[in-house]
Amino acid sequence: MAGNNHRLVVVSNRVGPLSDEGRAGGLAVGLADALRRRGGLWFGWSGSISDEGTGSEIRTEEHGSTALKTIDMSESEIEGFYFGFANRSLWPLLHYRLDIAAFDRKSAQVYRAVNRRFAERLMPLLEADDLVWVHDYHFFYLGSELRREGYDGRLGFFLHIPFCPPDMMAALPTSHDLVRAMLDYDVVGFQTENDRRNFVDFCVQELDAHDIDGDRVRTADGRIVRASAFPIGIDAEGFAEFALSDEAKEHEAMVREISRGRQQIVGVDRMDYSKGIVERFRGFEQLLEDYPDLRGQTQFLQVAPVSRGEVEAYADLRVELEGLAGNINGRFATLDWNPIQIMVNGFTRRALAGIYRAAQICMVTPLRDGMNLVAKEFVAAQDPDDPGVLILSRFAGARAELNEALIVNPYSPDDLSRALHRAASMPLEERRERHAAMRAKVFANTAHNWCETFLAVLDAPAERDLQPRSWWSRLRFGTASMW
Ligand code: ADQ
Numbered sequence: 116m117a118g119n120n121h122r123l124v125v126v127s128n129r130v131g132p133l134s135d136e137g138r139a140g141g142l143a144v145g146l147a148d149a150l151r152r153r154g155g156l157w158f159g160w161s162g163s164i165s166d167e168g169t170g171s172e173i174r175t176e177e178h179g180s181t182a183l184k185t186i187d188m189s190e191s192e193i194e195g196f197y198f199g200f201a202n203r204s205l206w207p208l209l210h211y212r213l214d215i216a217a218f219d220r221k222s223a224q225v226y227r228a229v230n231r232r233f234a235e236r237l238m239p240l241l242e243a244d245d246l247v248w249v250h251d252y253h254f255f256y257l258g259s260e261l262r263r264e265g266y267d268g269r270l271g272f273f274l275h276i277p278f279c280p281p282d283m284m285a286a287l288p289t290s291h292d293l294v295r296a297m298l299d300y301d302v303v304g305f306q307t308e309n310d311r312r313n314f315v316d317f318c319v320q321e322l323d324a325h326d327i328d329g330d331r332v333r334t335a336d337g338r339i340v341r342a343s344a345f346p347i348g349i350d351a352e353g354f355a356e357f358a359l360s361d362e363a364k365e366h367e368a369m370v371r372e373i374s375r376g377r378q379q380i381v382g383v384d385r386m387d388y389s390k391g392i393v394e395r396f397r398g399f400e401q402l403l404e405d406y407p408d409l410r411g412q413t414q415f416l417q418v419a420p421v422s423r424g425e426v427e428a429y430a431d432l433r434v435e436l437e438g439l440a441g442n443i444n445g446r447f448a449t450l451d452w453n454p455i456q457i458m459v460n461g462f463t464r465r466a467l468a469g470i471y472r473a474a475q476i477c478m479v480t481p482l483r484d485g486m487n488l489v490a491k492e493f494v495a496a497q498d499p500d501d502p503g504v505l506i507l508s509r510f511a512g513a514r515a516e517l518n519e520a521l522i523v524n525p526y527s528p529d530d531l532s533r534a535l536h537r538a539a540s541m542p543l544e545e546r547r548e549r550h551a552a553m554r555a556k557v558f559a560n561t562a563h564n565w566c567e568t569f570l571a572v573l574d575a576p577a578e579r580d581l582q583p584r585s586w587w588s589r590l591r592f593g594t595a596s597m598w
Contacts, residue, residue, distance in 0.1 A: 126250065161185035165188075210482070234263070249271065386432060396436065471493045476503055486512035508523060
């Protein structure tokens with residue numbers, strides 16, 4: 116492929132791992148693979164907090180032609196940048212939860228300052244013809260800060276989470292600045308067409324940009340920015356192999372032993388309000404109410420490792436979920452049957468594959484989700500001869516591809532109950548057909564293909580490269596007032 120010789124520079128909040136495939140998710144596998152092939156650099160936060168913060172020494176881990184380079188953050192940087200603006204403002208807002216989004220000037224400023232610091236620290240590590248690929252809502256401003264530092268090479272950005280509709284986005288006090296900063300990248304990628312459309316609508320309605328041909332935006336100052344959907348995939352073959360490993364088989368056997376022939380439903384999510392776990396529990400309760408025959412015949416295992424425990428909304432969620440599970444068990448349990456079990460620990464990827472494989476039904480019912488890789492992992496882990504049924508929220512990005520799942524409205528306990536009932540009695544032939552169609556897509560659009568598709572677009576000559584460089588540079592770096 117043209118341009119394979121360009122070095123790849125990935126920037127994301129957390130980096131790696133580059134090896135240890137047992138720990139890595141689909142995203143890390145895809146990126147590590149692309150980094151290995153092109154050679155490159157992965158830059159981000161070390162995961163450590165120190166007094167020097169973003170001024171700390173750069174830590175380097177070399178793996179052949181690839182290096183992981185990380186810096187620390189200070190207590191106040193983490194508080195304002197990560198827990199503050201990223202997770203109390205942007206995460207809820209972009210997941211359409213204006214009701215719990217909190218905006219404060221201080222954390223917005225720290226967020227921006229941290230983006231600037233990362234750009235300043237990265238800048239000396241860059242070479243002129245690198246492909247720089249920045250990831251996710253932690254680093255909206257990083258590209259514009261690199262431009263301010265004088266970086267003139269190719270810059271791409273991928274948003275892993277949804278982009279909310281323009282009217283909602285406008286509630287963010289710094290929305291104009293933030294989206295303008297996104298327009299300093301050459302390529303801006305989204306999970307779905309819906310997210311891309313919301314972004315372009317904001318640019319047109321709020322920033323006087325023009326939607327050129329569905330894939331490009333002309334900014335008010337006449338620059339062309341590519342904005343497209345690049346739905347992310349998983350390492351499908353790798354995950355299917357995990358499901359046949361000894362560790363997976365052990366976990367599969369354990370789950371089957373606990374379920375003792377009953378229909379096993381699973382849910383696997385980070386404990387996050389966007390994942391719709393509360394609503395899912397209510398749907399399961401509704402099932403037990405609506406279909407008394409299924410009492411004692413089905414049970415639900417929810418795996419939900421705690422994340423971002425320092426943010427209040429997350430701590431509250433754990434209490435709510437445990438209370439709700441307790442109520443459901445109190446209401447329906449018998450001496451030999453506990454309807455619902457919730458586990459807050461993480462599993463290795465092989466163990467997880469075994470748990471998916473032991474399940475007859477997987478509920479992936481987020482209220483809003485960029486993609487949702489659990490849906491794809493569940494499909495990849497199934498036995499094609501006797502596959503389980505996927506129940507999928509219409510509000511997950513994965514729905515755009517996996518429309519052979521049972522599609523539900525996660526806000527409706529009735530809808531969830533009906534889908535669970537239908538899944539529990541679905542004939543083998545129908546299960547196979549639905550699974551085969553989804554499996555083909557999960558195996559076709561892998562993490563590897565996602566990376567390569569994005570990088571091919573980032574690598575392609577864009578309009579700005581066809582314009583005389585001096586004109587471009589003058590426009591971009593000529594006068595401070597333009598910033
Ligand atoms: P997340 O919100 O983290 O990702 P998701 O896509 O479901 O959501 O990925 C979660 C990952 O964590 C999966 O690979 C899953 O296997 C793993 N995981 C969950 N629970 C686990 C457990 N108990 N033990 C071990 N592993 C566990 C964000 C966006 C998504 C988008 C991804 C990738 O919010 O919409 O799909 O990025 O772009």
